[in-house]
Amino acid sequence: MKKVKLVTTIIVMAFISLTAMSCKDAKKEHNNDEGHNTEMNHDNSDGHHDSDKKEMAMNSNQDGNAEIILKDYFNLKDALVVDDEAKAKKIGASLEKSLENLDVSKYTDAQKLELKDIILDAKEHAEHISKSPIAHQREHFKVLSKDIIDMVAITGASNKLYEQYCPMYEKGSAWLSMNKEVRNPYYGSKMLKCGKVQREIN
Amino acid sequence: MKTVKIILLILLVAFVGIQFIPTESNQTDIVPVTDFLLVNNVPNNIKNKLQLSCYDCHSNNTKYPWYNKIQPVAWFLEEHIKDGKKELNFSEWGSLTIRRKTSKLRSIIKQIEGNKMPLDSYTLIHRDAKLSESEKKLLIEYMSDLKENLNN
Incomplete structure (x- = not known):
């Protein structure tokens, strides 16, 4: 009997200790990688999903879906301009949903293919933005901006847009804005007015 | 004393019980034609490093450690590999579009540069997976070249 007890204790x-070890590792994981806080993200995106739907209903514009994506994108850009990490996270989650909701049915097959490619890529960047510190958000915003610029080339936009460019950030980075005045989302308050308008769209 | 014994017995049964729950093994015999190493005809020195440091979690073929036979370790690793493959799966590289490849290469470079990958928890056990400064430089240069060539 004593032996059984000993064996049981050891097991x-x-x-x-195994459980404890894996827990510790898992914790470390979450700090280390770019963050997989899906629970939080779900809450966020679900909340925003509803408001997106409402806005969609209000928007009579034919390109309603793309316009909602742009609206989120500009809000995200503005959050980065004012160095607001928490807000950028929230909008990132919302943008992820808006991207998913883009209706590509009315485009040609070639355009559909490209739009799907753009959406898949942009969604991943939006997801990372929704879970990352601001420096990392800005890295993803750079690639996201390229996706959105390519999207607008297909979907068009109801407003006049300005493609702006900062030669300093990561060997040169572009973004879209509704205003002609440059407000730099890559540096925020550090270099607010650094950059130039390189193209006008529409 | 009796309750302690009962608790211990329950734990023992639970521990033995979970050993019978199957996990999905991330292993395939054939290397798909879409594999990063095949598609890009990767030179041997880089190929070896990628397989050693990345492929366990970022491909369809994991070299499992012995302790993967024990639960709950296997669950933990399974979850990990699932997450890793979601972000980047080298086995499916060839099926990505140029846009996606560009994005992934950018992330690979950033992760290596920032010492975020391979994960500390991974290199703690897999000592040989750790990247030295010169290996990091080599990989970053290789990935940057690939990225440049994609966009040309």
Whole structure:
């Protein structure tokens, strides 16, 4: 009987230490990688999903879907301009949803293919933005901006847009804005007015 | 004393019980034609490093450690590999569009540069997976060249 007890204790100890070890590792994981806080993200995106739907209903514009994506994109850009990490996270989650909702049915097959490619890529960047510190958000915003610029080339936009460019950030980075005045989302308050308008769209 | 014994017994049964729950093994015999190493005809020195440091979690073929036979370790690793492959799966590289490849290469470079990958928890056990400064430089240069050539 004593022997059984000893064996049981050893096994239980092993089990507990294994569990503890994997928990510790898992925790480390979350700090280390770019963040997989899906639970939080779900809450956020679900909340925004509803408001997106409402806006969609109000928007009589034919390109309603793309316009909602642009609206989120500009809000995200403005959050980065004012160095607001928390707000950028929230809008990132919302943007992820808006991207998913883009209706590509009215485009040609070639355009559909490209739009799907753009959406898939942009969604991933939006997701990372929704879970990352601001420096990392800006890295993803750079690639996201390229996706959105390519999207607008297909979907068009109801407003006049300005493609702006900062030669300093990561060997040169572009973004879209509704205003002609440059407000730099890559540097925020550090270099607010750094950049130039390189193209006018529409 | 009796309750302690009962608790211990329950734990023991639970521990033995979970050993029978199957996990999905991330292993395939054939290397798909879409594999990063094949598509890009990767030179041996880089190929070896990628397989050693990245492929366990970022491909369809994991070299499992012995302790993967024990639960709950296997669950933990399974979850990990699932997450890793979602972000980047080298086995499916060839099926990505130029846009996606560009994005992924950018992320690969950033992750290596920022010492975020391979994960510390991984290199803690897999000592040989750790990247030295010169290996990091080599990989970054290789990935940057690939990225440049994609866009040309």
